[in-house]
Amino acid sequence: MSDDAGPERADAAAEDRAAGARNSAPGPRREARKQVLLRLDPKVYDALARWASDELRSTNAQIEFLLRTSLSDAGRLPRHTGPLPRRGRPPKRPPEDEN
Template structure:
């Protein structure tokens, strides 16, 4: 029996350096909070136009950065919501024109 035989199908110890790296998935965590703390975070998140989850991640990242513990490998906060307008859209007309009116 090899060392890898007890691992799930397709899993092996170590990595082939030629193998492409898959994007890292986000971790899901069950978090138990005092209801008053949750309500305060939810109100704060609403005031900053974030979800409660995004606010908690923002606060955790800020605490890690402030104490010098944010890993350099940590990616940026994921952008949420509508993507920013492109410069081509901004250069065009403000209102879409109705093709039937021409």
């Protein structure tokens, strides 16, 4: 087999190497998050994007939230599934009293 598999294979190999470098770092290992291409009706996407904006989430986070909620309601969410990753700015700490 030749190395003439095209730029897609070269990109995938580079991603594999980068993932290996990230996974070799010390500390607890996290399972890589899956990337999924999702084709949606544009009107459905727009409705999801508006809903996500109302909830101060990205569209991707809103889709994951809805999927997890549906899986949980149906009793199909895997038992040891971690919480949704928290992204963004950490919460503000209340000001300390100066006594």
